[in-house]
Amino acid sequence: MKYESQKVAYWFFAACMLLFSLQLVYGFIMGVAHMGYDTLHPWIPFNTARATHTNLLVVWLLCGFMGAAHYIIPEESGRELHSVKLAYIQLASLLVVGVIAIIGFHLNWWEGRKFLEIPRPLDYLVVVNILLFIYNIGMTVFRGRQFSTTGMVLYMGLVSAALLYLPGMVWFDSQTLDSYFRWWVVHLWVEGVWELIMGSILAFLLIKLTGVDREVIEKWLYVIVGLTFISGILGTGHHYYWIGAPKYWLAVGGFFSALEPLAFLAMALFAVAMYRKSGRSHPNKISLLWTIGCAILSFVGAGFLGFAHTLPQVNLYTHGTLVTAMHGHLAFWGAYAMIVMAIITYALPEMTGRKLWDNAMGHLAFWSSNIGMVSMTAAFAVAGVTQVYLERRMGLDFLQVQQELDVHFLGLVLAATLFTVGIILYIWNFIRFGLPSDEVRLKPLEEEDDERHVYAAQPA
Amino acid sequence: MLSKSQARLFFWVGTVLFSGVFLWLTVDTIAQVPDQTHQQNMSAAVVRGKHIFDKNNCMGCHTIMGEGAYYAPELTKTYERRGEAWLKAFLPDPEAMYPNARRMVKYDFSEQDLDDLIAFFKWVGEMDLNGFPADPPLKALAEPAAASAAGAAGANVLAAAPAVYGQLCSACHQLGGTGNAVGPALDGVGQKYDAAWFNTWLADPQAVRPGTAMPRLPLSDADRDALANYLASLK
Numbered sequence: 001m002k003y004e005s006q007k008v009a010y011w012f013f014a015a016c017m018l019l020f021s022l023q024l025v026y027g028f029i030m031g032v033a034h035m036g037y038d039t040l041h042p043w044i045p046f047n048t049a050r051a052t053h054t055n056l057l058v059v060w061l062l063c064g065f066m067g068a069a070h071y072i073i074p075e076e077s078g079r080e081l082h083s084v085k086l087a088y089i090q091l092a093s094l095l096v097v098g099v100i101a102i103i104g105f106h107l108n109w110w111e112g113r114k115f116l117e118i119p120r121p122l123d124y125l126v127v128v129n130i131l132l133f134i135y136n137i138g139m140t141v142f143r144g145r146q147f148s149t150t151g152m153v154l155y156m157g158l159v160s161a162a163l164l165y166l167p168g169m170v171w172f173d174s175q176t177l178d179s180y181f182r183w184w185v186v187h188l189w190v191e192g193v194w195e196l197i198m199g200s201i202l203a204f205l206l207i208k209l210t211g212v213d214r215e216v217i218e219k220w221l222y223v224i225v226g227l228t229f230i231s232g233i234l235g236t237g238h239h240y241y242w243i244g245a246p247k248y249w250l251a252v253g254g255f256f257s258a259l260e261p262l263a264f265l266a267m268a269l270f271a272v273a274m275y276r277k278s279g280r281s282h283p284n285k286i287s288l289l290w291t292i293g294c295a296i297l298s299f300v301g302a303g304f305l306g307f308a309h310t311l312p313q314v315n316l317y318t319h320g321t322l323v324t325a326m327h328g329h330l331a332f333w334g335a336y337a338m339i340v341m342a343i344i345t346y347a348l349p350e351m352t353g354r355k356l357w358d359n360a361m362g363h364l365a366f367w368s369s370n371i372g373m374v375s376m377t378a379a380f381a382v383a384g385v386t387q388v389y390l391e392r393r394m395g396l397d398f399l400q401v402q403q404e405l406d407v408h409f410l411g412l413v414l415a416a417t418l419f420t421v422g423i424i425l426y427i428w429n430f431i432r433f434g435l436p437s438d439e440v441r442l443k444p445l446e447e448e449d450d451e452r453h454v455y456a457a458q459p460a
Numbered sequence: 461m462l463s464k465s466q467a468r469l470f471f472w473v474g475t476v477l478f479s480g481v482f483l484w485l486t487v488d489t490i491a492q493v494p495d496q497t498h499q500q501n502m503s504a505a506v507v508r509g510k511h512i513f514d515k516n517n518c519m520g521c522h523t524i525m526g527e528g529a530y531y532a533p534e535l536t537k538t539y540e541r542r543g544e545a546w547l548k549a550f551l552p553d554p555e556a557m558y559p560n561a562r563r564m565v566k567y568d569f570s571e572q573d574l575d576d577l578i579a580f581f582k583w584v585g586e587m588d589l590n591g592f593p594a595d596p597p598l599k600a601l602a603e604p605a606a607a608s609a610a611g612a613a614g615a616n617v618l619a620a621a622p623a624v625y626g627q628l629c630s631a632c633h634q635l636g637g638t639g640n641a642v643g644p645a646l647d648g649v650g651q652k653y654d655a656a657w658f659n660t661w662l663a664d665p666q667a668v669r670p671g672t673a674m675p676r677l678p679l680s681d682a683d684r685d686a687l688a689n690y691l692a693s694l695k
Contacts, residue, residue, distance in 0.1 A: 047520020112517030222467035230474040242592030320526030395596030398533040
C-alpha cells in the first residue's frame with residue numbers, strides 16, 4: 001500500500017462480507033422452498049427471497065468493485081484519493097438505499113423486472129450515488145501523476161457500467177421492448193463492461209503477485225477486453241431469441257455467443273501463463289489462489305456453461321429452466337465473486353499489516369467454498385436437464401415435474417452448506433485481520449522490479 | 461509479435477465497430493417489433509395488465525417469454541392453456557385451486573385487475589416468439605399405447621362435457637385419463653351423487669364438506685346446472 005487513503009477500501013470490503021452473508025441466507029430460503037418446505041411463505045414468499053438474493057449479489061459485487069477501485073486507482077494514478085470523506089458518504093448512502101430496497105421487497109414494493117427490481121424512486125438515488133463515486137474516482141484519475149492502462153480500463157469499466165444503468169430506467173409499455181432494453185443493463189454489464197472491471201483487477205493482481213512486466217500484462221488486457229466486446233456486444237442477441245424480436249437475432253446471437261467463451265479462455269490462459277512466467281514468489285499465496293482460481297472458474301462457469309445452452313436449437317428447450325440457474329451460479333461466482341475475494345485477500349494484509357496470507361483457514365475457505373459451488377452447479381445441472389426432458393421434451397405438467405426435482409434440491413442444499421462453511425471461514429479470516437492500521441508502512445510490500453511504463457500525465 | 465499499441469487498436473476498432481452494428485440492429489428491431497408483437501392489439505387493458513404483472517413481481521417466481529424465475533409455471537401460453545374462466549377462478553385464491561402444492565401469494569386483485577392481467581396474457585400469448593415455447597417433441601412417445609386407448613374412450617366422454625368443464629374442472633380432476641390429478645378422478649362419479657347434490661356442492665363446497673380443498677368456482681347458474689347434469693350422467 002502506498003497511499004493512506006487506500007484504506008477506505010477496507011470498509012467497502014467489510015460491507016461486501018455483510019451483504020454476501022445475507023445473500024446466502026436468502027439462497028437457503030429458496031433452496032429449502034424448492035425442496036417443498038415453504039414454511040416462510042407468508043412472510044418471505046419466493047419472489048421476495050429471489051429479488052433479495054439477486055439484488056444483494058449485485059450490490060455486494062458493486063461494493064467490491066468500488067472497494068477495488070478505491071484501492072487500485074490511487075496506486076495506479078500515483079496520488080491520494082480525491083476525497084476520503086466523499087468515499088465514506090458514498091458508501092453509507094449506497095448501503096442506506098440498499099437496505100430500503102430490501103425492506104421494500106418484503107412489502108411488495110418493487111418493479112418486477114428480473115434483476116432490476118429496485119423501485120424507480122430508489123433508482124434515482126442509485127444514480128446520484130454512482131455519480132458521486134465516478135466523480136471521486138475520476139478526479140483521482142485525472143489529477144493523478146500518471147495514467148496506467150490498468151487504471152484506465154478499470155475506470156472505463158466503472159463509467160460504462162454507470163451509463164448502462166440508464167436504459168433500465170426507461171419506461172416501456174411493450175413487454176418486448178421492456179425486455180430488450182433490460183438486457184442492455186443486465187447483459188452488457190455481466191458479459192460486457194463488468195469484464196473490463198474484472199480484467200483490470202486481474203491485471204493489477206497479476207502485476208503485483210507475479211512480477212511479470214506491466215507492459216506484457218497490459219497488452220494482453222487490451223486483447224482480452226477487445227475479445228469481450230467483439231463477442232459480447234452482439235452476443236446480447238441470445239437474450240433476443242424468444243421475446244418477440246426479429247428472427248435474425250437467432251443467427252447473430254448464436255454466432256457471437258459462441259465466441260464469448262474466447263474472452264474467458266484468453267483470461268484463463270493469460271493468468272496461468274503469467275503465473276508460470278512469474279519471476280517473483282509473492283508470499284500472499286491465498287490471493288494468488290483466488291486470482292488463478294477466478295480466471296479458470298470464470299471460463300468454466302461463464303464461458304463454457306454459458307456456451308452449453310446458448311445455441312438457439314438448445315436454448316429453445318433450456319430457456320427459462322433451471323439450466324439457467326446452473327450457468328448463472330458458477331458464472332457469477334467464478335467471474336465476479338472470486339475476483340472480489342481475490343482483491344480482498346490481496347489488499348487486507350497491505351491495509352492491516354497482518355500477514356495472514358498463507359494460513360490453513362484461508363486455504364480451507366478457498367477449497368471448501370469452491371468445491372461447494374462446483375457441487376451446487378452439478379445439482380442445478382441435474383435438476384435442470386431433468387426438467388428440460390420431462391417438461392419441455394415430454395410435455396409433463398410443470399408442478400408434477402418440480403416434485404420429481406425435489407431430491408436434487410436436497411443435493412443443492414447440502415452442497416450450499418459446504419459452500420457456506422467456506423464463506424464463514426473466509427469472513428472469520430477477514431475479521432482476524434482486524435482494522436486498517438496507521439502503522440502500516442506506506443509502500444508496497446513487494447517492489448515492482450520493472451520500471452513503470454505509464455503514459456505521460458495529461459494536464460488536469 | 462503483437463505490440464501494446466496494436467492491442468489497443470484491436471480493442472478500440474472492435475468495440476466501436478460492433479457497438480455500431482448493435483445500434484443499427486437495435487434501430488431495425490424497434491422498427492419490426494410492433495408487427496411481430498401485434499402492437500395494434502396492445503390495448504389500455506394490456507398495458508395496465510403488464511404493470512400489474514411488474515408491480516407484484518410475478519417474474520420473481522414465474523417466467524414469461526421464458527424470462528423470470530424457475531419456481532412457478534411458464535406464463536407465455538397461459539391464456540391458451542387455461543382459458544379466461546380458469547384464470548378468473550384461480551387468481552383470487554391460488555391455494556384453493558392447488559391445495560398442498562407450491563404456494564402462491566394471494567393478491568387482492570379487483571375484477572378490473574383480473575381482466576387487465578388476462579388481457580396482458582392473451583396479448584403475450586399471441587406474439588410471434590420465433591417458435592417459443594416449442595411443442596414437446598417426445599410427447600407422443602411419452603404416452604404409452606394403453607393410455608392413448610383410454611384417451612380415445614375418454615375423448616368420447618369428454619365430447620359431451622359442457623365447455624366450462626374443460627376450462628375449470630380438468631385443471632384438477634381426471635376423466636377418461638385426461639386432466640390433472642390434484643383432486644379425485646371423476647370417472648363414474650354419477651353413480652354416487654345426483655344432479656341436485658352436485659348443484660349444492662358446486663354452489664358452496666365448504667357448506668357441504670367443511671375443510672375441503674375444492675374451491676368455490678365462479679359459475680353462472682346456467683353453467684352450474686349444466687355441469688351438475690353432466691357429472692350426474694357419468695355412470
